[in-house]
Amino acid sequence: MAIEDILQDYEARRIKALAMGGPDRLAKRRAPGILNARERIDHLLDADSFIESGLFGTSSAAESDRDKTPADGKIAGYGRIDGREVAVVSNDFTVKGASSSATNGKKIGQMKRVATQRGLPMVFLGESSGARMPDTMGSRGMGVMLGNDPTQYRRMRETPWAAAVLGLCYGSSTWYTGYSDFAVMRKGAIMAVSSPQLVSMAIKEKVDPEEIGGWKLHSEVTGLVDQVVDSDEEALAAIKQFLSYLPAHHKEAPPVHAVPAGSGDGMRDIANVLPASRTQVYDVRKIIKAIADKDSVFELKPRFGKVVVTALARIGGRSVGILANNPLHKGGALDTDACEKATNFIVLCDSFNIPIVMLVDTPGFIIGLDAERRRAPGKIVNFMGALSLVTVPKLTVVLRKSYGQAYLNMGGGRNSDEFAAWPTAEISFMDPAFAAGIVHGLNPGDAGYDEAVMEMARGNSVWDIASMYAVQSVVLPADTRSYLIRMLEVHCMRLTNGVGEHLMRTWPTTF
DSSP states (O other): OOHHHHHHHHHHHHHHHHTTTOHHHHHHHHTTTOOOHHHHHHHHSOTTOOEEEOTTOOOSSOGGGGGGOGGGGEEEEEEEETTEEEEEEEEOTTTGGGOBOHHHHHHHHHHHHHHHHHTOOEEEEEEEOOBOHHHHSHHHHHHHHSSSOTTTTOOOOSSOEEEEEEEEEOTHHHHHHHHSSEEEEETTOEEOSSOHHHHHHHHTSOOOHHHHHOHHIIIIISOOOSEEESSHHHHHHHHHHHHHTSOSSTTSOOOOOOOOTTTTGGGGGGGGGSOSSTTOOOOTHHHHHHHSOTTOOEEESTTSSTTEEEEEEEETTEEEEEEEEOTTTGGGOBOHHHHHHHHHHHHHHHHTTOOEEEEEEEOOBOOSHHHHHTTHHHHHHHHHHHHHHOOSOEEEEEEEEEEHHHHHHTTOGGGSSEEEEOTTOEEESSOHHHHHHHHHOOOTTSTTHHHHHHHHHTTOBHHHHHHTTSSSEEOOGGGHHHHHHHHHHHTOOGGGTTOOOOTTTTSOSOO
């Protein structure tokens, strides 16, 4: 062929591949304001930074499908987010529902390999119908499609993974979301093992898609989703913000940012957030907001395990992971969901060299029949085990209460590199009122009850534990931000260029 003919053929093939599922299918998505797979990439990446891998890939299973499967339903390649290289896979639902096939499976494998070997964050933009039935049916299909890569489901946390659930997500889109360090879900999207149609056939009753995989389920019950948003654009912005706190790979420190003007302005009034009564509730997020750099708090799983707050933030320009009890819910008493949430967050921070700041105000762990049935002992010890394996700096500040085993789980003793407390802190084995009942058999209103409570409260103050150097610093509330900034400087991992040991690199990404 003459060079002119070759160039014309190339351009025709390129236009066909970029057309995705065709104008009609793209128009149907555009009407309700849902972005297509290529538009999502454009919104996510820096302008003109995307270079595609596998543009001319098509279905290899059936000859008749080759002209109907531009890019084979999954768009893959490399680009930049805020100047840093990333690898991305964006599912194109307009081509066979972005179903998994032999060709597009190779694309995902290539992206994962390059991301791991070259230190690039990995982004999955999920929307898929699951496995492509003609490709996977029968023993030959199973032999071709499944189990050919022994590392397909291995996660060693070499680089951060982020995923968005942006439509119907079944099969591989669900798996990669579960494997990711951060998952954001658009309202109206569905994420499940199998489609409602298949589930309905299996259990012989109609199933509501929202019940098996809607945003409320995954943000409030399963905890598999870190944030919920209203639009594709918001989901992509959330991924960009999440990655801004993390290094590109596990062998470098997180980026340091300029400190915004106005940071720390709320510190002068921070003590007023804490109620005078030690039993009165308050929202610890107000304290977090005051301590952190202005507009830098990025909360994860806010609807799940509400008795703890987990948030990425910056203090003095440095990325930190904040783990805080929230007395607004259950008085800050830790339940099994909170243990799972805290453990998951601790592993994330340690895996990517992010120091952990714990703000403590908890009466302990919730006890009772429901807690035991929900495997509370296992959840508590997993939480404690993860904390003991952390090799990034751990800084703890007790704001008010720290009782019992929760004292250890929330960084008490040598479970932190620096263990500090406000003058308002009280630390003991249990609430003095409970102790009075157990030791003396007294209840509120009984003669001698008040005296018994006072007896059990003796020695609970911060000054008693500080006098034996089990608390290294007693910090005034207004000085907390400056104290943490200074301690982050002291405990910077300068001998290893800000990199931890990653003892939990193989810890499951889901609980």
